[in-house]
Each structure stands twice: as structure tokens, then as C-alpha cells.
Amino acid sequence: GPPPTPPPPPEQKSxxxxxxxxxxxxxxxxxxxxxxxxxxxxxxxxxVRLIGVDTPEIARxxxxxxxxxxxxxxxxxxxxxxxxxxxxxxxxQSDRDQFGRLLRFVFLEDGTNFNELLxxxxxxHELTYDGEYKYRNQFIIAQxxxxxxxxxxxxxxxxxxxxxxKTGLSYIMQ
Numbered sequence: 001g002p003p004p005t006p007p008p009p010p011e012q013k014s015x016x017x018x019x020x021x022x023x024x025x026x027x028x029x030x031x032x033x034x035x036x037x038x039x040x041x042x043x044x045x046x047x048v049r050l051i052g053v054d055t056p057e058i059a060r061x062x063x064x065x066x067x068x069x070x071x072x073x074x075x076x077x078x079x080x081x082x083x084x085x086x087x088x089x090x091x092x093q094s095d096r097d098q099f100g101r102l103l104r105f106v107f108l109e110d111g112t113n114f115n116e117l118l119x120x121x122x123x124x125h126e127l128t129y130d131g132e133y134k135y136r137n138q139f140i141i142a143q144x145x146x147x148x149x150x151x152x153x154x155x156x157x158x159x160x161x162x163x164x165x166k167t168g169l170s171y172i173m174q
Contacts, residue, residue, distance in 0.1 A: 025084035025109065033058050034072030034124060036101065037080055039087070049101040050115045051090050052139045054127035056153065067159035068152060072123040079117075084109055092131040105135065119143050122152020 029045055030038040034055025038045050056066035058073045086107040089095060093103045106114040116135060118124035120142035128136060147154045 024086055026087055028080045028083050028085055031073070031077040031081050034069070034076045034118065037076065037106070039085065039102075041102075047099075047101040048087065048104050048106065049097055049099075050118070050124075051093055051103050051105050052127060052133050052135060053115050053118050053124035055118065055124040068123070071152065072118070075118065075121070075123045079108065079114065080106070085114070090133045092133045094130065113138075115139070116142050120146055120151075122146040122149075122154050125153075 027040040028037055029040055032038065032047070035050045035053050037048050037050075039048050040046075055072035055076070056069035058065060058069040086109075087102070087104040088107065089102075089104055096102055108114055108117075113135065115124075116139055119126050119139050126136075126139045126143040146152060150156060152158065
């Protein structure tokens with residue numbers, strides 16, 4: 001009889017998905033801080049600024065560490081680094097900001113709106129910039145809920161702790 005059919009080769013899992021793949025997912029390359037990430041778009045590394053949120057700054061280049069900045073940055077790293085995300089632009093916003101970053105809503109693979117999640121869990125403030133964006137009402141409700149529940153940066157005493165950054169320098173956050 002004919003020789004047995006060889007088994008199909010195992011799926012190649014490349015390190016970097018040259019996006020978008022069939023599902024419109026993009027590979028997250030790096031997390032810069034709580035609200036800025038780098039994503040692989042068609043083989044290029046593109047910086048993406050999350051719409052509708054503002055996370056406290058982390059200490060870098062003459063910028064002091066802002067209250068809850070490390071926590072916000074770490075949360076984004078924890079949830080997005082090496083993950084695949086879907087991205088959505090907003091007609092009320094320009095395609096890019098003045099720094100050339102793509103302005104986008106980012107969705108986790110399970111469909112969660114990551115921008116809203118940051119606000120809902122108290123890792124970001126709601127930010128309306130350059131016109132009311134698509135999910136603004138939801139984001140404002142998310143922020144009110146986080147405030148009412150005292151989550152994240154809304155927690156009593158959230159800004160009074162001493163934190164160590166990677167260099168081992170301690171910052172007293174006011």
C-alpha cells in the first residue's frame with residue numbers, strides 16, 4: 001500500500017509574531033511605563049500610548065517618580081509583557097500624538113479593555129484629551145468605582161510609603 005502519511009510538522013512558534021496575524025493580534029515587545037508600550041506592527045516596533053488613561057510617571061530622565069508610578073508600570077508589565085493584544089483607534093483622537101506614538105485602546109486576548117482595567121483597578125487616572133473618546137463614560141464610571149473602593153492610587157496612604165527603585169535609591173513619595 002501507499003506509505004503512511006507523515007505527521008504534520010509541529011507548529012512553528014516564532015519569538016516575534018509579525019503582526020497582525022489572522023486574529024488581528026499584535027505582539028507586545030516592551031512596556032515603557034504604565035501607559036506606553038511598544039508593539040510589533042508588521043515587523044516594526046511601534047510605540048503605543050493608551051487612550052483615556054494617565055498613569056503616574058516612573059523616575060527617569062529628570063522626571064521624579066510620581067506617587068504609584070512603579071506600581072502602575074509593574075501592573076502593565078505583568079499583564080502585557082510578551083502578550084498579544086488587539087488594538088483599536090478612536091475617531092475622536094488623532095492617529096498619533098506629538099511624540100509619534102500610536103493612540104490606541106488595547107485589548108487583552110480575553111477581550112478585556114486594558115485601558116479601562118488600569119482605571120478600574122486604580123493604576124491610572126481617567127484622562128480626556130483632545131475630545132471625548134469612545135469609551136469615556138465607562139472609564140469615568142470605572143474611576144469612580146476605584147475611588148469609592150479605595151483601590152490603587154486612591155487607597156488611603158498610597159502615596160506615603162517609601163519605595164525602592166531598581167537602583168536601590170529610595171524615594172519618599174508625597
